Amino acid sequence: MFEFTKVSDDCIKCGKCIPTCTIHQVNQDEVTSPRGFIDLLANYQKGELELDKNAKDIFESCFLCTNCVDVCPNSLPTDMVIEEVRNDIAKKFGIAWYKRVFFWLLRHRWAMDLASKLGYVFKSCALKSSSEGLIPRFNLPMVKKDRLLPSIAGKSFLNSYPEKIKGENSKKVAIFIGCLANYNYTEIGDSLVYILKELGFDILIPKKQKCCA
Structure with a gap:
């Protein structure tokens, strides 16, 4: 303390x-x-x-x-x-209900995957796209109208690749991806995989990895 x-x-x-x-x-x-x-x-x-x-x-x-x-x-x-x-x-x-829901989603990857897919499909209902990201059409829990939000990927990084990617040499690298890079900024993980492939690394992407928070 x-x-x-x-x-x-x-x-x-x-x-x-x-x-x-x-x-x-x-x-x-x-x-x-x-x-x-x-x-x-x-x-x-x-x-x-x-x-x-x-x-x-x-x-x-x-x-x-x-x-x-x-x-x-x-x-x-x-x-x-x-x-x-x-x-x-x-x-x-106490903890607000929407925070409890969010924390629960972070602890259950399958539910977070589903929420992300639904968010991608229905994002136009509550969000409008801009060159920098997404903007709420109205006030949402924890998010006020006109606040800039990150885009939502159609498919998460973890669901875009197999767990093991074989390289050309014996060197190995494991990728532990953050939630934002997994669901929003998937191009970060894509670029990392591309670089590691070019360098010939064996890549391990653990599918059961949890939220770091």
Whole structure:
């Protein structure tokens, strides 16, 4: 368990984290900057900040991209302390139904495959295509109208290749693909397979691999 007040005291308020913060680029408010998160967490631990819906929304706005951690001169674990307070949030407010559904899908590959196929077939009903991805036609759970979303592949990466691909030499490589590369950015995996084939590697693509999260 982290000592939020110590993390806050270790922050020298240099501001290097702010230009890299994904959320701050959208909502340019000190409260939703990495050092703002840290100060709020310290106040929460000292009992000076109530974990109400407003605080919940602030702490849940962080993408946990770790950009701030990478540039922090003190390597403060901003992402990890936010994850810890989110545990308190889940205990107090529970987990939204749509998040429960999503987590269940991530644990069951067959269901995620089915959801992805249905999403691809019916995406035009709720989403409109653009040159950069997909845009919701109306507000959806967790997604507001006009927010840019990644495209949905017609066939997942894992379902596009056999489990073993024989190469020309004895070198072997296993591919563990992330969910986005499996269902959305399949061209990443396609390019990786192409390169490994050109290099003559034996390729193993475990079909029972699970979500890394």
